[in-house]
Amino acid sequence: MRSSRSAVILTSLVAIAAVLAGCATPASPSGTGPNETAAPIVAEPDVVSGEGSTGFPGIAFPIPEDAKSVVITFECDGSDGFSVELGDSMALRQSPLGGTCGEPTDLAWPILPATGETLSVMVTGEAAWSATPTFSTEEFAYDRELEADCTAFAAVYSALTNADSGFGHYGAFDETEWRARVDAATQDLAALAAASHSGIRSELESMSATLASDRVAGQSMAGVDDALGRVTAACNANQTPLVISAEFGG
Template identity: 45%
Template sequence: MEFALEAGSRSVSVEFTCGGGRYTVELSDSMMLGQAPLSGECAESPVTLTRPITDRTTETLSVIVDEGVDWTATPTFSDEQFGADTALAADCEQFSVIYSAFTNADYGYTFYGELDADQWAARIDEASAELEALAGSAQSELRENFEQLAPLVSARTDQVGEILAPEIQASISAISNACDANQTPPILRGEFGG
């Protein structure tokens, strides 16, 4: 839908409510802007979704909810620059590298046959050690998430080609959501395919 931007604004906070299920809200074309759409579970209380506005931001708002779900989006514009948390940004960047390593190990073994079991295990061991180190050194709110994720990963190091099991995805999603809200989304760097 059209979403008129207030002249001179440099950020916008959207108070968003929806009646049930999950939502995704995107201002302009997030991929083109190097930003992230914001997602979550609908709740009774409104959530505030803050986004930067640049000279490339277009006047379009996209909302994805389940069919028939009512929602509202009320914007408040500001001439203040969107302030990304630098510590969170650094932790998100480090996590991107580790998450990419786990993903590439699984894909390289399971889907592309480029890795054998020993190569997969060596990659998983290295990425697991990096995750443990990040859990100990993180300076942002994500430290607790990394501390929770590390033992979940360690418990699966014998599951060749399947480190990223569904039970791990909830922890990864929580990390990704925090990075997305900071507009420093994790970027997976694929090694195989494409």
């Protein structure tokens, strides 16, 4: 493997945990992923298959030398959730991608010089699965407006998470400080939603409206789970996952 695992905190791991508990990752509100017109560089892709989870770093997954992006068509038996990771997503600040078994799902990643040639799969029990890659010499087509919104929202999400953690778990400040922090983050979120032109604008607006209503101290994001899940899924599919900056804890 060409890269090592790091301690970068990615909210995609929360989404993957929900998938493996039986909840499908919500579909991205905007079309993201490699250019659909990109010419594949392997006429007959090698299918990688197995039964049950592979663990990390996974199994060998050779990548052609000139590949710059890949779409993996993933299938697995049953109807439970699955997660797939190319190389070491955390080190690359990319995201594992998930879905629900039972029908083929296309999963897309950019390929960087540091991308490890391994594939990690998480499924329930001993479910049989297969992964069919289509590599391309074309770059992964990031949605740049969505990327900007994901980056900006990650800062808001970090502020809210730190407010809840600092007040409720660490006792670092009182409720007055908690409310001041949440007020500031809520204003930032409202400004972000108003300026957004990406596919997650409606989710940002929804969360902004919820955060502006009555609050329970230490639970700033109560009631936004569905919208947050859709934002997380969209950012993950665009391979611009939400990276949280933790103010408290090691």
